[in-house]
Structure formats: C-alpha cells, structure tokens
Amino acid sequence: MDKSSRKILCAMVDENGFPKLFNVGDETEALAKKLNINYMSFKLNIVYLAKIGFINIIKYEGTDADAAYILTHEGVAWKYFRWREILRYLEDKWIDFFSLLLSTIALLISISGRLL
Numbered sequence: 001m002d003k004s005s006r007k008i009l010c011a012m013v014d015e016n017g018f019p020k021l022f023n024v025g026d027e028t029e030a031l032a033k034k035l036n037i038n039y040m041s042f043k044l045n046i047v048y049l050a051k052i053g054f055i056n057i058i059k060y061e062g063t064d065a066d067a068a069y070i071l072t073h074e075g076v077a078w079k080y081f082r083w084r085e086i087l088r089y090l091e092d093k094w095i096d097f098f099s100l101l102l103s104t105i106a107l108l109i110s111i112s113g114r115l116l
Contacts (some may be wrong), residue, residue, distance in 0.1 A: 001052075001082070005045050007035045009054060009078050012071050019071035028069070054078055 011031060014020050022028050032042035046069055049055040054075035058068040074081050089096075 001078075002045075004035070004037050004041060005049055007037070007076075008042070008045055008049065009061055009075055010071070011035055012055075012069070017076065019076050021068050021070045023068045024066045049075065 008031075011034070012020055012022065013036050022031060028042065028046075029039055032039045033042055035042075037045070046055060046057070048071075050057050053072055057066050058070065059065065060067045
C-alpha cells in the first residue's frame with residue numbers, strides 16, 4: 001500500500017477510532033486538498049482501497065454513481081491486518097530465511113578457511 005492510501009485511511013477515521021462517512025463531492029474534494037493529493041489520484045486510491053476491501057463505496061440507488069465512501073472493518077484496523085499479512089508471509093518463508101542464514105555462515109567459514 002502506498003503513502004497516499006495510508007493517508008486516506010488515517011483521515012477517514014475520527015479521533016475515537018470510528019470510521020467517518022464521506023459524501024462524494026465537496027467533502028471528498030476537501031479531504032483530497034487537506035491531504036495534499038490530486039483529486040484524480042484520490043479517486044484512484046479510493047477504487048484501489050475498495051478493491052482490496054478497505055473501503056465500501058456506497059452507490060446512489062438505481063445508478064452506478066458513487067454517493068459516499070466509508071471504511072470497512074479491515075480499513076479501520078488496516079495496521080493490524082497489514083501486520084498479520086507480514087507475519088503470514090514470514091511464516092511461509094521461515095525455511096528460506098533459515099537456509100539463507102546457513103549458507104551465509106558456510107560461505108564465511110569457507111572464506112576464512114582459505115585466508116588462514
């Protein structure tokens with residue numbers, strides 16, 4: 001996740017940790033301006049965050065036009081879910097890291113043996 005997406009997620013949570021609803025239009029333009037993000041980039045970030053499940057896009061009834069944006073549970077607790085993703089990755093790759101460590105130690109031992 002890039003820096004602007006993180007800024008948007010942090011801005012969409014109030015001081016008590018609850019998600020804020022942002023109506024499309026003036027509110028989202030003001031938020032983009034406040035975060036110093038181009039409005040088109042802001043909308044693309046919203047689409048990306050919706051695609052990965054961090055934001056719900058509320059549509060006007062009977063149309064495909066966006067009405068508002070609100071965070072999902074994953075969006076509110078994005079740091080926790082990101083940390084869990086990293087831990088799952090390390091859990092899957094621990095043997096690779098261990099093998100790398102062993103091969104590095106073996107390389108250092110073989111180099112030091114040739115120097116003596």
